[in-house]
Amino acid sequence: MKQTHQEFMESRALRSAQHIVDTGESLREAAIALKINKSTIHEDIHKRVKKVNYSLYKEVMKVLNHNGIIWHKRGGDATARMFKKLKERDRVRFNPKWNVVQSIMKGLEASGGYCPCVTTHNKDTICPCREMKSENICKCGLFILEEKGEV
Numbered sequence: 001m002k003q004t005h006q007e008f009m010e011s012r013a014l015r016s017a018q019h020i021v022d023t024g025e026s027l028r029e030a031a032i033a034l035k036i037n038k039s040t041i042h043e044d045i046h047k048r049v050k051k052v053n054y055s056l057y058k059e060v061m062k063v064l065n066h067n068g069i070i071w072h073k074r075g076g077d078a079t080a081r082m083f084k085k086l087k088e089r090d091r092v093r094f095n096p097k098w099n100v101v102q103s104i105m106k107g108l109e110a111s112g113g114y115c116p117c118v119t120t121h122n123k124d125t126i127c128p129c130r131e132m133k134s135e136n137i138c139k140c141g142l143f144i145l146e147e148k149g150e151v
């Protein structure tokens with residue numbers, strides 16, 4: 001049976017939302033990965049996902065809000081740029097275990113952007129820390145390398 005226009009829009013919306021939940025990507029990153037306009041994804045999530053799958057909507061909003069919080073707390077644009085650079089260079093991404101990401105983000109929020117896995121607060125321990133930037137080592141498990149599928 002042929003898919004109606006509405007069914008097509010809903011399935012696209014659900015796919016985008018699930019992608020964000022699975023990867024922890026921002027709207028902008030998801031738009032690039034899925035080759036869909038950022039505002040389309042935004043509208044899909046708020047209009048369609050909210051209506052057809054409210055529990056997925058809550059999950060995706062949790063991811064997007066956490067991303068917003070971390071970028072905001074850490075100085076927003078600078079951190080977003082750094083994460084983008086890491087991602088482009090080494091295909092770094094958030095750990096797919098979202099409960100791990102959530103708990104580290106809470107720690108980052110509480111510490112004002114310093115690594116929650118260490119007690120020292122200096123420029124080397126601001127997330128992403130010196131080890132992460134130079135050697136791709138995230139001891140907390142917030143980031144993983146796509147190629148290796150490991151932290």
Ligand code: SF4
Pocket residue numbers: 104114115116117125126127128129130132137138139140141142143
């Ligand atoms: S270990 Fe991971 S979470 Fe901690 S500061 Fe480095 S990159 Fe961020």
